[in-house]
Amino acid sequence: MTGDPAPGRTRVTAPDGERTADSGLPAHDDDAVYTASLRRAQLRLGISVALGFLATGISASLFIALWPGIHEIRPGGVPLDWLLQAYGLYPVVLAWGVAFAVGAERNERRWRALSVRA
Numbered sequence: 001m002t003g004d005p006a007p008g009r010t011r012v013t014a015p016d017g018e019r020t021a022d023s024g025l026p027a028h029d030d031d032a033v034y035t036a037s038l039r040r041a042q043l044r045l046g047i048s049v050a051l052g053f054l055a056t057g058i059s060a061s062l063f064i065a066l067w068p069g070i071h072e073i074r075p076g077g078v079p080l081d082w083l084l085q086a087y088g089l090y091p092v093v094l095a096w097g098v099a100f101a102v103g104a105e106r107n108e109r110r111w112r113a114l115s116v117r118a
Contacts, residue, residue: 031115038111045103053096060089 064070064081073080 034111034114037114038107041107041111042104045100045107049096049100049103052099053093056092056096057089060084060092 064084067081070081070084071079075083
């Protein structure tokens with residue numbers, strides 16, 4: 001026994017960094033990894049849209065509150081600050097909702113593409 005493999009036999013090893021089922025480390029299937037990636041992407045999207053919406057709402061409210069004389073402007077007998085809050089912020093809410101829906105669809109499309117390839 002010289003320590004060399006017998007003639008006609010080849011030693012096969014896994015590359016460094018990869019985990020095998022018999023290594024004692026947990027082996028992950030591709031679907032679980034891709035699903036966890038989708039969850040992280042959706043959470044990141046949700047947080048960024050929520051923070052952007054919050055910043056937009058706060059800045060619009062501050063703009064209305066700090067604009068001197070906005071309470072005296074009354075188109076049609078209704079104070080302008082009421083009109084801005086009632087009708088000016090709804091398109092902003094709609095835009096943030098559409099941005100979230102488009103981003104979520106993009107994340108899911110990428111996830112489907114990855115899970116089909118795996």
